[in-house]
Amino acid sequence: MTGVSTLSSGDSRIISSAAVEPADRGGRAAAALVAPMVAAACALLLHWGLPSRQSPLPTRLYPMLLAGLLAAAVVLAAVHRAWPRLRPWARHNAPLLAGGIGVLAAWDLITLKLALMPLPYFPGPDMVLVGMVDDRGMLLESAYHSLILLFTGYFAGVAAGLASGILIGWFRGVRYWGMPVLKVIGPIPATAYIPLVMALFSNAFVSGSALIAMAVWFPMTMLTASGVANVPVSYLDVARTLGAGRRYLIFRVAVPAAMPSIFLGLFMGLCTAFLTLIAAETVGVRAGLGWYLKWQQGYVEYAKVYAALIIMAAFFSGLMTLLFAVRDRVLGWQKGMIRW
Amino acid sequence: MSQLNGDATIDDGSSLSLSDVAKFYSSADGSRVHALHGFSLSVAAGEMVSLIGPSGCGKSTLLRLIAGLDRPESGALRVGDAPITDPSAERGLMFQDPNLFPWMSVRRNIQAGLVARGVLHRRRREVDEFLRLVGLEAFADHYPHQLSGGMAQRAALARALINHPKVLLLDEPLGALDQFTRMKMQDEVLRLWRARGTTMVLVTHDIDEAIYMSDRIVVVSPRPGRVEIVIDVALERPRLRNSQPFLKLRAEILDLLHFAGGGSDEAVESAAGRFRGRQS
Numbered sequence: 030m031t032g033v034s035t036l037s038s039g040d041s042r043i044i045s046s047a048a049v050e051p052a053d054r055g056g057r058a059a060a061a062l063v064a065p066m067v068a069a070a071c072a073l074l075l076h077w078g079l080p081s082r083q084s085p086l087p088t089r090l091y092p093m094l095l096a097g098l099l100a101a102a103v104v105l106a107a108v109h110r111a112w113p114r115l116r117p118w119a120r121h122n123a124p125l126l127a128g129g130i131g132v133l134a135a136w137d138l139i140t141l142k143l144a145l146m147p148l149p150y151f152p153g154p155d156m157v158l159v160g161m162v163d164d165r166g167m168l169l170e171s172a173y174h175s176l177i178l179l180f181t182g183y184f185a186g187v188a189a190g191l192a193s194g195i196l197i198g199w200f201r202g203v204r205y206w207g208m209p210v211l212k213v214i215g216p217i218p219a220t221a222y223i224p225l226v227m228a229l230f231s232n233a234f235v236s237g238s239a240l241i242a243m244a245v246w247f248p249m250t251m252l253t254a255s256g257v258a259n260v261p262v263s264y265l266d267v268a269r270t271l272g273a274g275r276r277y278l279i280f281r282v283a284v285p286a287a288m289p290s291i292f293l294g295l296f297m298g299l300c301t302a303f304l305t306l307i308a309a310e311t312v313g314v315r316a317g318l319g320w321y322l323k324w325q326q327g328y329v330e331y332a333k334v335y336a337a338l339i340i341m342a343a344f345f346s347g348l349m350t351l352l353f354a355v356r357d358r359v360l361g362w363q364k365g366m367i368r369w
Numbered sequence: 370m371s372q373l374n375g376d377a378t379i380d381d382g383s384s385l386s387l388s389d390v391a392k393f394y395s396s397a398d399g400s401r402v403h404a405l406h407g408f409s410l411s412v413a414a415g416e417m418v419s420l421i422g423p424s425g426c427g428k429s430t431l432l433r434l435i436a437g438l439d440r441p442e443s444g445a446l447r448v449g450d451a452p453i454t455d456p457s458a459e460r461g462l463m464f465q466d467p468n469l470f471p472w473m474s475v476r477r478n479i480q481a482g483l484v485a486r487g488v489l490h491r492r493r494r495e496v497d498e499f500l501r502l503v504g505l506e507a508f509a510d511h512y513p514h515q516l517s518g519g520m521a522q523r524a525a526l527a528r529a530l531i532n533h534p535k536v537l538l539l540d541e542p543l544g545a546l547d548q549f550t551r552m553k554m555q556d557e558v559l560r561l562w563r564a565r566g567t568t569m570v571l572v573t574h575d576i577d578e579a580i581y582m583s584d585r586i587v588v589v590s591p592r593p594g595r596v597e598i599v600i601d602v603a604l605e606r607p608r609l610r611n612s613q614p615f616l617k618l619r620a621e622i623l624d625l626l627h628f629a630g631g632g633s634d635e636a637v638e639s640a641a642g643r644f645r646g647r648q649s
Contacts, residue, residue, distance in 0.1 A: 263466065263468045267462070267464070267470075269438065269456035270436050270438070270461060270529075271482035271486075272532060273481075277485045281481075281484070281485070282470070285470070362472045362473075362512045
């Protein structure tokens with residue numbers, strides 16, 4: 030009897046709170062969804078309403094971008110209304126969109142409108158957009174070259190790091206000789222090898238990818254080895270009583286158990302690979318985003334420098350997101366979600 | 370069950386004989402700890418033997434030695450006629466912790482032994498049989514962290530059995546389960562034992578479990594571990610947990626363990642003597 034009464038009182042509390050909350054939450058959701066529209070409208074008014082104090086005078090590209098963002102905000106609100114399943118997604122992204130538009134407007138304000146930052150080093154958003162559109166062929170080609178170089182070096186480094194990491198992690202003898210080598214040469218930044226690599230390989234692509242591979246190899250080896258060496262003995266014992274041989278123990282037990290650690294190595298390797306890629310492209314390689322950056326800097330074309338930086342940001346964060354997606358898929362067996 | 374024991378030939382690799390086995394461990398300060406000393410025991414093919422005794426008496430060490438995961442300092446371990454040198458799929462081992470591979474689904478865990486021996490393609494059908502046997506068909510694609518303790522232990526049981534081991538070593542496999550699940554699992558293990566004639570060695574802390582399950586109970590003394598006394602459980606199967614003979618045997622073993630745990634040597638001897646008199 031008491032159980033029933035507690036239950037019903039609990040129910041009524043839930044009902045009453047449910048009656049209050051949706052209005053409040055709905056109001057907040059509406060505000061969140063309207064925010065990007067308001068931000069885009071304000072940015073447009075600001076751009077058209079205030080006189081420009083820098084030359085050249087702005088083109089129509091920046092207003093077109095803002096109009097596009099305004100349209101995106103409207104689409105987001107429509108999605109929120111029409112598609113209940115995407116509602117949390119829309120609600121999550123609306124404030125971020127508004128914030129992004131706010132940053133654009135602030136940038137426009139302190140450069141073109143108020144001329145607080147000196148040209149040619151700090152062009153406004155319109156100039157950067159113009160640079161990006163004018164040089165789109167070159168930028169795409171540079172991004173393509175960077176991607177090829179990055180992938181060649183990264184995958185070579187990952188493969189080498191996995192192999193040496195498994196050997197060092199599993200075999201005592203290899204660990205004895207391998208660890209000192211790793212400890213001595215590992216911490217040297219790969220870019221310090223630029224003179225050596227350039228002397229070894231006459232081909233700039235080969236030397237560039239070798240450099241990236243070296244940069245990736247170290248964290249990959251370190252983290253694979255520690256993951257493999259720290260596999261719980263109980264898993265190995267179980268596998269041995271199931272009739273497992275060495276191959277099974279290494280590739281079906283030790284390596285899968287080391288996967289969380291291996292993914293840490295993949296992330297750290299990707300970060301050092303970006304760093305080394307840009308460094309390699311600014312010295313030897315005559316193509317790619319790093320090279321483009323340096324080249325445009327030489328001509329004091331800062332609008333194009335920023336354009337290249339924006340492309341680079343999109344390109345690198347895209348690859349990171351991809352790796353995160355792969356990790357979430359491969360490590361789906363882990364309890365809970367790892368957050369880093 | 371004696372029928373089954375009699376039918377099994379001695380040499381088929383399912384009987385165990387341990388003679389004068391000793392095992393040391395080096396502790397942190399460098400001194401040697403005797404885990405086992407002069408341990409001798411024979412287990413007939415198809416027999417179910419329980420090892421009971423206080424913590425740290427080397428029962429788990431003994432199972433690891435039989436499994437081939439560790440080597441003894443001295444003494445001989447044989448399975449059938451062959452000395453035990455390495456782990457083998459013929460001798461399955463189940464721990465208190467199910468130790469399922471967390472990166473494999475339940476199905477992949479259960480078929481691990483077949484994959485490890487490269488026979489999965491021929492025996493894939495059996496995986497479904499074992500899933501059904503332990504009642505986990507609906508959870509075949511779940512990962513271990515999604516299972517309850519009892520389900521995980523059933524999956525571990527299926528994984529240990531899929532190789533059809535001649536000897537199954539059970540290291541407190543049911544110790545972490547609640548009372549109801551444990552009693553159910555005991556019946557489960559007994560059913561499998563009866564159906565397959567697998568030789569089983571069960572380490573347990575639970576005296577009821579030892580009496581309910583085994584043909585013989587081996588009481589192991591601590592530090593160094595050796596056989597204190599062997600008790601034949603001459604109760605008819607299926608056993609009733611609350612029958613008079615069951616409870617009487619239970620009281621006697623409790624009495625014995627009390628002395629074995631903290632009493633003087635004479636007290637242990639006299640209690641053991643009372644037992645031997647009754648058993649013979």
